Amino acid sequence: MDLTAQLHELGVRPFDSTLTLSSSKGERFAQGKPGGVLLVHTSFSRVGPVEDGPQGLIAALRAAVGPAATLVMPSMSDDDDHPFDPEKSACAGMGVVANTFWKLPGVLRSNSPHAFAAAGRHAVAITAPHPLDVPHGLNSPVGRVYELDGQILLLGVGHDTDTTIHLAETMAGVRYRRPKYAVVLSDGKTARCDYSEIDHCCQNFNLVDAWLDEGQRQRRGIVGHAEARLMRSRDVVEVVLDRLRKDETVFLHPLGVDIECDEARASLALYGNEA
Numbered sequence: 001m002d003l004t005a006q007l008h009e010l011g012v013r014p015f016d017s018t019l020t021l022s023s024s025k026g027e028r029f030a031q032g033k034p035g036g037v038l039l040v041h042t043s044f045s046r047v048g049p050v051e052d053g054p055q056g057l058i059a060a061l062r063a064a065v066g067p068a069a070t071l072v073m074p075s076m077s078d079d080d081d082h083p084f085d086p087e088k089s090a091c092a093g094m095g096v097v098a099n100t101f102w103k104l105p106g107v108l109r110s111n112s113p114h115a116f117a118a119a120g121r122h123a124v125a126i127t128a129p130h131p132l133d134v135p136h137g138l139n140s141p142v143g144r145v146y147e148l149d150g151q152i153l154l155l156g157v158g159h160d161t162d163t164t165i166h167l168a169e170t171m172a173g174v175r176y177r178r179p180k181y182a183v184v185l186s187d188g189k190t191a192r193c194d195y196s197e198i199d200h201c202c203q204n205f206n207l208v209d210a211w212l213d214e215g216q217r218q219r220r221g222i223v224g225h226a227e228a229r230l231m232r233s234r235d236v237v238e239v240v241l242d243r244l245r246k247d248e249t250v251f252l253h254p255l256g257v258d259i260e261c262d263e264a265r266a267s268l269a270l271y272g273n274e275a
């Protein structure tokens with residue numbers, strides 16, 4: 001089975017089609033609609049080898065969603081010390097597929113160190129300016145994918161890479177933060193911009209797997225050589241909001257496991273018990 005067929009099998013459908021799957025479990029994923037949005041997080045080393053490498057995988061994704069859809073990938077730089085340039089800054093940390101995607105003709109990229117890249121009908125809206133100091137709120141590419149009722153495809157990666165969970169944390173109003181900075185261009189001069197971001201080691205985002213599986217809200221399959229998961233952005237946000245309402249620190253490791261979660265917990269202490 002080729003990649004496109006595997007993606008179809010998983011439930012990635014041309015968004016202008018009226019195809020329906022025969023299994024009832026697949027029904028909610030099969031409702032392709034014009035202008036659909038697919039946000040892809042992937043690790044090529046898990047998916048490949050495939051024909052034509054990363055470009056072959058991107059071509060298969062585009063073929064699977066069809067011309068009426070919008071394909072989105074993370075595109076954030078790893079470089080806090082130089083101004084972000086949407087035409088030049090690499091996003092190697094996002095993997096070779098993401099770092100190939102933004103360079104392709106017709107692909108737009110937002111102008112932010114927290115950039116996403118998009119191609120298709122909603123690409124302009126998804127890559128419109130977004131604030132530096134709230135990287136993954138409703139007014140950001142992942143927020144716009146959520147508003148557009150987009151789907152998320154995890155290809156060879158787990159929910160620990162799923163930026164939409166940061167969106168849910170932002171919507172939930174969690175109070176933990178970690179100090180961050182970026183160097184930006186302002187009136188032709190570079191300036192350091194300090195801000196705090198909802199962040200931690202993100203390993204426990206993998207808890208979301210079970211939360212989604214419980215309600216049959218994600219489909220699993222194989223694409224290339226990798227495990228793949230497909231779900232609605234809205235389902236991720238809904239299950240995460242539900243858990244965060246019950247326990248704000250559900251994603252944070254206990255003290256002493258890793259420095260990121262320790263920092264996030266320490267930031268909570270700043271707020272005392274006022275919650």
Ligand SMILES: [Zn+2]
Nearest residue numbers: 201253258261
């Ligand atoms: Zn941690």
